[in-house]
Amino acid sequence: MSMNNQGRPTSPKTGAAPDTSTHTGNKALQIEEALIFETGHMSGTGVDLPAPKSKTNRLGGNERVKSFGLPGLSEPEAMRHYVRLSQKNYAIDMGPFPLGSCTMKHNPRLNEKMARLPGLGDIHPLQPVSTVQGALELIDTLAHWLKELTGMPAVAMSPKAGAHGELCGMVAIKSALEARGEAGTRTRVLAPESAHGTNPATAAQCGFKVDTIPADETGRVDLAAFREKLGPDVAGIMVTNPNTCGLFERDIRALADAVHEASGYFYCDGANFNAIMGKARPGDLGIDAMHINLHKTFSTPHGGGGPGSGPTVLSDALAPFAPIPYVVHSSNGFRLVEKREGPASESFGRMTAFHGQMGMFVRALSYMISHGSDGLKQAAEDAVLNANYVLARLKTEMTPAFEGSCMHEALFDDRFLENTGVDTLDFAKAMIDEGYHPMTMYFPLVVHGAMLIEPTESESKRELDKFCDALLALAKAAKAGEADKFKAAPVHAPRRRLDETAAARKPVLRWTPPEGEESSLAAE
Amino acid sequence: MRYLPLNDADRTQMRETIGITGIDDLFEDVPKDALNPVIDLPLHIGELQVEQVLGALAVKNRAAGAGPFFVGAGAYKHHVPATVDHIIQRSEFLTSYTPYQPEIAQGTLQYLFEFQTQVAALTGMDVANASMYDGSTACAEAALMAKRITRRGRVVMSGGLHPHYASVTRMNSELLGDEVVLAPATPDGKGEVLDLIDDKTSCVIVQTPDVFGNIRDLTPVAEAAHQKGALLIAVVTEVVSLGALKSPGEMGADIVVGEGQSIGVSLNFGGPYVGLFATRQKFTRQMPGRLCGETTDAAGQRGYVLTLSTREQHIRRDKATSNICTNSGLCALSFTVHMSLLGETGLRQLAALNHEAACNTADALSAVPGVKVISSSYFNEFTIHLPRNAAEVVEELAAKDIIAGVPGSRLWPEEGDKANLLIVAATEVTSSDHIVALADALKEAF
Numbered sequence: 001m002s003m004n005n006q007g008r009p010t011s012p013k014t015g016a017a018p019d020t021s022t023h024t025g026n027k028a029l030q031i032e033e034a035l036i037f038e039t040g041h042m043s044g045t046g047v048d049l050p051a052p053k054s055k056t057n058r059l060g061g062n063e064r065v066k067s068f069g070l071p072g073l074s075e076p077e078a079m080r081h082y083v084r085l086s087q088k089n090y091a092i093d094m095g096p097f098p099l100g101s102c103t104m105k106h107n108p109r110l111n112e113k114m115a116r117l118p119g120l121g122d123i124h125p126l127q128p129v130s131t132v133q134g135a136l137e138l139i140d141t142l143a144h145w146l147k148e149l150t151g152m153p154a155v156a157m158s159p160k161a162g163a164h165g166e167l168c169g170m171v172a173i174k175s176a177l178e179a180r181g182e183a184g185t186r187t188r189v190l191a192p193e194s195a196h197g198t199n200p201a202t203a204a205q206c207g208f209k210v211d212t213i214p215a216d217e218t219g220r221v222d223l224a225a226f227r228e229k230l231g232p233d234v235a236g237i238m239v240t241n242p243n244t245c246g247l248f249e250r251d252i253r254a255l256a257d258a259v260h261e262a263s264g265y266f267y268c269d270g271a272n273f274n275a276i277m278g279k280a281r282p283g284d285l286g287i288d289a290m291h292i293n294l295h296k297t298f299s300t301p302h303g304g305g306g307p308g309s310g311p312t313v314l315s316d317a318l319a320p321f322a323p324i325p326y327v328v329h330s331s332n333g334f335r336l337v338e339k340r341e342g343p344a345s346e347s348f349g350r351m352t353a354f355h356g357q358m359g360m361f362v363r364a365l366s367y368m369i370s371h372g373s374d375g376l377k378q379a380a381e382d383a384v385l386n387a388n389y390v391l392a393r394l395k396t397e398m399t400p401a402f403e404g405s406c407m408h409e410a411l412f413d414d415r416f417l418e419n420t421g422v423d424t425l426d427f428a429k430a431m432i433d434e435g436y437h438p439m440t441m442y443f444p445l446v447v448h449g450a451m452l453i454e455p456t457e458s459e460s461k462r463e464l465d466k467f468c469d470a471l472l473a474l475a476k477a478a479k480a481g482e483a484d485k486f487k488a489a490p491v492h493a494p495r496r497r498l499d500e501t502a503a504a505r506k507p508v509l510r511w512t513p514p515e516g517e518e519s520s521l522a523a524e
Numbered sequence: 525m526r527y528l529p530l531n532d533a534d535r536t537q538m539r540e541t542i543g544i545t546g547i548d549d550l551f552e553d554v555p556k557d558a559l560n561p562v563i564d565l566p567l568h569i570g571e572l573q574v575e576q577v578l579g580a581l582a583v584k585n586r587a588a589g590a591g592p593f594f595v596g597a598g599a600y601k602h603h604v605p606a607t608v609d610h611i612i613q614r615s616e617f618l619t620s621y622t623p624y625q626p627e628i629a630q631g632t633l634q635y636l637f638e639f640q641t642q643v644a645a646l647t648g649m650d651v652a653n654a655s656m657y658d659g660s661t662a663c664a665e666a667a668l669m670a671k672r673i674t675r676r677g678r679v680v681m682s683g684g685l686h687p688h689y690a691s692v693t694r695m696n697s698e699l700l701g702d703e704v705v706l707a708p709a710t711p712d713g714k715g716e717v718l719d720l721i722d723d724k725t726s727c728v729i730v731q732t733p734d735v736f737g738n739i740r741d742l743t744p745v746a747e748a749a750h751q752k753g754a755l756l757i758a759v760v761t762e763v764v765s766l767g768a769l770k771s772p773g774e775m776g777a778d779i780v781v782g783e784g785q786s787i788g789v790s791l792n793f794g795g796p797y798v799g800l801f802a803t804r805q806k807f808t809r810q811m812p813g814r815l816c817g818e819t820t821d822a823a824g825q826r827g828y829v830l831t832l833s834t835r836e837q838h839i840r841r842d843k844a845t846s847n848i849c850t851n852s853g854l855c856a857l858s859f860t861v862h863m864s865l866l867g868e869t870g871l872r873q874l875a876a877l878n879h880e881a882a883c884n885t886a887d888a889l890s891a892v893p894g895v896k897v898i899s900s901s902y903f904n905e906f907t908i909h910l911p912r913n914a915a916e917v918v919e920e921l922a923a924k925d926i927i928a929g930v931p932g933s934r935l936w937p938e939e940g941d942k943a944n945l946l947i948v949a950a951t952e953v954t955s956s957d958h959i960v961a962l963a964d965a966l967k968e969a970f
Binding site for chain 1: 877
C-alpha cells in the first residue's frame, strides 16, 4: 500500500452561487462582525476598577512608556461581539461532529459545574499540600480509574494533551534505554505509515529516527514487514490501537512479543481508546505505555482546539522513570512527590510546571463516575455499533476502504467518486451545506481520498439515519453529474471556500491598522 | 444511562442492519481471553450523587478566594469578569473542534486572530501563535526553536527563571543532546548570565519579573546575546505585569513566551492554562504550534484559516517544528475576552492596583521584626527572608487560614540556603485586612 501524496486542494474552486446578497452583508441570523481592533476605543473598558490610592513606584525604572494600543469594549459590546462570532461555528451541541480519530462526543454540563466548584477550580498548584488534600485525592482517584480501565500498574498524570502524553511515554522509553546503557545504540523507532503525525513528530523530538512500517491489505500493520525491520538499534514501536483505519490490530500481541524479544518497548497511541474502554485492557495486550486523551474518550470539551489532557499509563518496566510531580498516599494523607529522590530517583524530570490539567481531571472523573464500569462499557459498545451502522448503511453508495466490520470509526475511500468530477474535499464541503460537519478527510494517508467517520455513542439512531440519508443523497448526486454544485459548496455557510494557498503565501497573522492611520499596534 | 441515546430496541434493529447477532461479533479481532475483562469499578450513578462525591472532595481544599492568600510563583489569583465564563461556555465555542473546516469555524478562527494580535501587541513582538499548553512548555519550545534558527546546541538559563520552567526546558533540550547551563538562583536578582554566553550558545532565557519577583532589564542581556549570535528568550509568568512594565520586545527579545493564566483563566490547581508564544516576523516559519491567518473566500470576503501548516506534525511528521497538536484554544478565548474587556486602559489600571497591593504588603511585612524584604524592584510579587524555616511557617499560618506564599524549599528542594525564603504575591483581590492578618500572624511566628 502506498502513501497518498496527492495532498488536498487548498485553493477555492469557482462555481456559480445564487445571488443571496444583502445591503449589510448580514444574512438574517448571520451578522457580519469586525475585529475588536476596528470597533473598540482606546479609552474604552468593560471593567470598573478603583483608582490606586498611592503613587509608590518600585518598578526600578522599567515602566512601560509606549502604548500597546489595545482597545477595550464595554460589556454589552463585548458580549455581542463574541456571541456573533460564536454563531459562525459548528458544534457538537448542534449536530453530529463525525471527525474520525477525534471522538467528538457529548460534553455533559454537570462536568462544567463540578470543575467550577471553588474548592476545585480556585486552588493554586503551590499552596500547602495540607490545604489541597481533596484535590490530591481526586487525582489519585482518577488515576485509579485509569489504571483499572487500562490494566496498567502506573499512570503519569501531568501530560497536557495527547501529543504531550506521547512525549511522556517516549521519554520514559528513552530513559529506560539510558538506564540499560543502550540509549546511544537504540535510536530507531518504528511507526506505521497510517500513524497520526504526532507519532513521528514525537519520536523525532526525542532524538529518535523514525522508520515507517507498511500496512497490509487489511489496513493493519504488516507483521512480517515489521519483524524484518526489528534489530539491535530499535528502541521501540508506536502503534495506534484501534488504528487510524478504525480497525483493531488483531496481531497486537504478536507485535508486542516481537518488539519485546528484540528488547524494545511498545508505545500505544490511545487516541482511539473510546472503542475498547471496558471491553479490552491495553495491559492485557503487552503494551508498555499509552496516553489517554481525556478530551476525547472522557468527554472533556475540545473547546475549539484545546485544552486537552493526556495522562499516560506505564508498565512496570517504565514506571520508575515517570515524570514528577506525582501523588502518593501515606498514613497521614496525600503527598506530592516533587523531587527526584527515593522511588522517584530515576524520574526523567518534569513535563510541565505544575500537576497537569486539573480542570480536565475533574470533568473526566465526573464523566467516569457518572457512567460507572457498566456505562463506560456500554458507551464503547454503542460507539462501535454506531460506526458499523453507518458503515452498513453507506456502503451501498460509498466505498469502504477495507472489507469487514470496523471499530468506532468507518473509513471510506474515494473510489465511489471516480469520474464524477467530485473529490473528497468537494464532498466534505457539500456536507456543510446539508448542515453537517464533515468527517476527517485525507487521513489516514494510506487510503486514497480518505473519509473517516466517527459518530461516537452520543448519536441517536434517528440522528444517524438522517446523517446517512444525507450522505447517500450526496453520493447519488455526485454520480448523477452534479459536480458543479459540489465545486461551489459551501454556499450556505458563513463563508464560502477560503483561500488557504494565499493565506500561506503571504501570511497575515495579526491585525495592523490601515495605511496612513497611526497606531502603536503596528509591528515594530 | 442518561448520556446514551440508544435504547435496546434501537440496538437490536441496528445489529440486524449490520448483520450480526451479538455486539461481540464486532470485537472479534480482540484476543478472546482479553475481551470483556472484569473491571473492578463502581456502577453508574445519577447527577445528584456525582455532585455529592465531587462536592465532598472540593470542601477538603482551601479555595484561594476564601481568605488571605499570597501564593504566586507562576500562577496568580485574579478576578475574572462574569462575561468571560459565560462566553466560553457557549456551546459553539465549548463544543467545537480545532477549526479544520474554516467555513463553519470562523468564530474560533477570528478570536484566535484577535488573540494573536493581542499577544503580539502586549509582548512588543511582530507575531504570536494561537497558544501553547502553558508557559513552561512554551519556554521549552522556544529553546528548541532557537536551536533550529541558530543551529547551535547550548542553552543558557538565568537563575531567576522559574525552576519548574528550567526543569521542563532542560528535559526537552537534553533529549536532543543539547548542553543546558543554569546560572545560580540569586534572590536579589543580581548576578547574571552575561558571562555564560559564548559563541556556541543558541539562546539565553531570562524571566522578568523573575521567580523571586525582581524586575530585570533585558536590554544588556539582549546586546550580549546578539553579539555572540545567540537569541534572547524572554519569559513572563505574570502577564498582568505587561500593563506596567516595558515590553520584552522593546528590550530586544527575539522570542517571548509567557503564562497567560492571569488574564481570564482560573487557578485550576495548575491547569489548564494558556501558553503565550511571540516572536519576530523573520522567525515566523520556525514557530511551533498553530497559526491563524487572514485570507479571502471564493466570494472575496475576508475570512480566517489555520495557516503555515507545513510546519506542523500532521503534514511534516518527523520534520515538524513541534509535535504539538491540541493547544489551549478555550483558554485563549478566556484571555481574549478578558483582554477585550480590559483594553489598554483597564490593563494599566489593573497592573497599577497589583503593584500597589504588593507595595503595601511589603511595607507591612518589613515592619515585622525578623522579616527582611529582599527584592528592591518588583511588580506584584517579592521575596522575604524569615528568621526560621519558611515551609514550617507557611504550615502554621495555613492552620490559621492564612496562605502566606511559596516557601523556597517548595521550588528548590535541594538548596538548603533557600529554606528561609518566602515568595509573596499580592493582587487586586488582596485586601488591607488580608495584609494585616498576614503581618500579625508572622509577628507571632517567631
